[in-house]
Amino acid sequence: xxxxxxxxxxxxxxxxxxxxxxxxxxxxxxxxxxxxxxxxxxxxxxxxxxxxxxxxxxxxxxxxxxxxxxxxxxxxxxxxxxxxxxxxxxxxxxxxxxxxxxxxxxxxxxxxxxxxxxxxxxxxxxxxxxxxxxxxxxxxxxxxxxxxxxxxxxxxxxxxxx
Amino acid sequence: xxxxxxxxxxxxxxxxxxxxxxxxxxxxxxxxxxxxxxxxxxxxxxxxxxxxxxxxxxxxxxxxxxxxxxxxxxxxxxxxxxxxxxxxxxxxxxxxxxxxxxxxxxxxxxxxxxxxxxxxxxxxxxxxxxxxxxxxxxxxxxxxxxxxxxxxxxxxxxxxxxxxxxxxxxxxxxxxxxxxxxxxxxxxxxxxxxxxxxxxxxxxxxxxxxxxxxxxxxxxxxxxxxxxxxxxxxxxxxxxxxxxxxxxxxxxxxxxxxxxxxxxxxxxxxxxxxxxxxxxxxxxxxxxxxxxxxxxxxxxxxxxxxxxxxxxxxxxxxxxxxxxxxxxxxxxxxxxxxxxxxxxxxxxxxxxxx
Numbered sequence: 105x106x107x108x109x110x111x112x113x114x115x116x117x118x119x120x121x122x123x124x125x126x127x128x129x130x131x132x133x134x135x136x137x138x139x140x141x142x143x144x145x146x147x148x149x150x151x152x153x154x155x156x157x158x159x160x161x162x163x164x165x166x167x168x169x170x171x172x173x174x175x176x177x178x179x180x181x182x183x184x185x186x187x188x189x190x191x192x193x194x195x196x197x198x199x200x201x202x203x204x205x206x207x208x209x210x211x212x213x214x215x216x217x218x219x220x221x222x223x224x225x226x227x228x229x230x231x232x233x234x235x236x237x238x239x240x241x242x243x244x245x246x247x248x249x250x251x252x253x254x255x256x257x258x259x260x261x262x263x264x265x266x
Numbered sequence: 267x268x269x270x271x272x273x274x275x276x277x278x279x280x281x282x283x284x285x286x287x288x289x290x291x292x293x294x295x296x297x298x299x300x301x302x303x304x305x306x307x308x309x310x311x312x313x314x315x316x317x318x319x320x321x322x323x324x325x326x327x328x329x330x331x332x333x334x335x336x337x338x339x340x341x342x343x344x345x346x347x348x349x350x351x352x353x354x355x356x357x358x359x360x361x362x363x364x365x366x367x368x369x370x371x372x373x374x375x376x377x378x379x380x381x382x383x384x385x386x387x388x389x390x391x392x393x394x395x396x397x398x399x400x401x402x403x404x405x406x407x408x409x410x411x412x413x414x415x416x417x418x419x420x421x422x423x424x425x426x427x428x429x430x431x432x433x434x435x436x437x438x439x440x441x442x443x444x445x446x447x448x449x450x451x452x453x454x455x456x457x458x459x460x461x462x463x464x465x466x467x468x469x470x471x472x473x474x475x476x477x478x479x480x481x482x483x484x485x486x487x488x489x490x491x492x493x494x495x496x497x498x499x500x501x502x503x504x505x506x507x508x509x510x511x512x513x514x515x516x517x518x519x520x521x522x523x524x525x526x527x528x529x530x531x532x533x534x535x536x537x538x539x540x541x542x543x544x545x546x547x548x549x550x551x552x553x554x555x556x557x558x559x560x561x562x563x564x565x566x567x568x569x570x571x572x573x574x575x576x577x578x579x580x581x582x583x584x585x586x587x588x589x590x591x592x593x594x595x596x597x598x599x600x601x602x603x604x605x606x607x608x609x610x611x612x613x614x615x616x617x618x619x620x
Binding site: 105106107109110113114117118121122125126135138139142143146147149150211213214226229230257260261264 | 269272273276277279280281285286289290292293294296297300301302433434
């Protein structure tokens with residue numbers, strides 16, 4: 105059980121981190137969230153449950169934790185404000201400043217979408233989750249997710265053309 | 267940036283290596299502290315045990331004499347408690363080993379809990395031996411019992427280390443072998459010192475016990491070396507064949523070891539602080555000096571870690587672990603036996619050669 109869990113960590117930690125980073129903009133918080141997600145996942149397992157599909161399961165936990173965190177803090181600081189206040193995208197394995205700037209632009213653009221569109225587009229095109237899986241994570245119908253993906257993509261294209 | 271590049275760029279956003287390692291180490295620790303609960307419904311199978319059958323007739327009724335015996339046992343509820351302080355050769359010692367300790371073993375689940383208990387029981391066996399030596403009670407008829415119990419516990423520990431290694435829990439195996447090594451060395455040293463002042467005990471009896479302890483020290487050393495060699499080998503594989511073995515594995519092992527040794531040092535420091543008022547100033551100072559030695563080893567290990575020499579860092583952390591554990595154990599034995607432990611290796615050797 106432990107082995108399977110740690111393999112799931114190895115396989116999905118980056119994806120969960122990326123998702124949290126896109127949602128909270130803050131590397132340190134995203135990192136803490138990754139740990140919280142896996143702790144919650146382990147608690148779920150140790151209470152006798154089993155996990156069939158790890159990725160949607162972990163995304164569901166991450167989504168709930170982010171929503172809970174946002175409710176508690178009542179503050180989702182915009183990327184612009186954070187950058188103005190000296191927000192550091194953090195140290196990572198990136199070697200080139202071009203990539204770093206592209207990364208900022210990408211997250212910035214995605215951050216300008218409304219939450220519902222952003223999540224749907226992100227999970228579909230960055231994390232390759234199916235509309236059905238996204239629907240399960242978000243707690244809405246598959247049809248609604250398909251609409252959000254379509255509209256979100258349209259809005260994103262417009263943003264990137266500016 | 268077109269859409270494809272846009273999504274591809276987002277996909278490259280990852281945790282940094284040290285972030286990933288740290289979270290993994292935290293999770294591994296959490297898993298060990300919070301093992302999977304046994305959620306299966308307990309099956310209460312009615313079986314008539316041999317002991318219980320003493321109280322039953324063939325018709326399943328409890329005869330009056332048996333009820334009286336049962337009542338006596340109930341009244342003498344302190345029997346198992348009384349057995350806890352017994353030594354080999356005492357009437358109640360088999361109750362301590364065969365009942366009290368087996369109950370503990372049944373309750374311990376998970377490799378690490380089992381390992382902690384096995385270490386605790388090994389410490390108990392060695393402490394019993396020291397008391398027998400100190401009280402000049404290590405008689406020939408008791409030695410066989412002492413040796414058999416020691417062998418049994420040593421075999422359990424070896425099996426647990428192998429199990430941890432087989433499960434890929436290198437850190438648990440390393441911690442267990444380090445703690446065992448430190449424990450055996452301290453007790454070996456204490457028995458050597460006690461032996462110098464002995465009267466009334468056949469030296470051969472002590473020599474036999476000492477030989478067994480020394481053989482296990484060598485065995486624990488060999489295991490530690492094997493674990494360290496494996497970590498170093500993983501490191502060299504990682505640098506020579508990056509696509510196959512990730513350097514992260516070795517780095518994780520070193521970082522996990524660092525976390526474990528820091529926790530051990532904190533534990534030893536707290537122990538020394540709590541006990542130093544009840545031991546001599548010399549004993550407390552010796553323990554603190556040993557702890558400082560462990561801290562210095564950690565600093566050296568951290569420098570290696572920063573330099574990327576993860577294998578060497580692991581070895582230094584392992585040494586620091588043994589040293590911190592020794593500091594704690596020496597103080598504990600000093601307090602229990604009311605003796606000053608001479609940490610001079612030459613003295614120990616001189617004691618052994620006599």
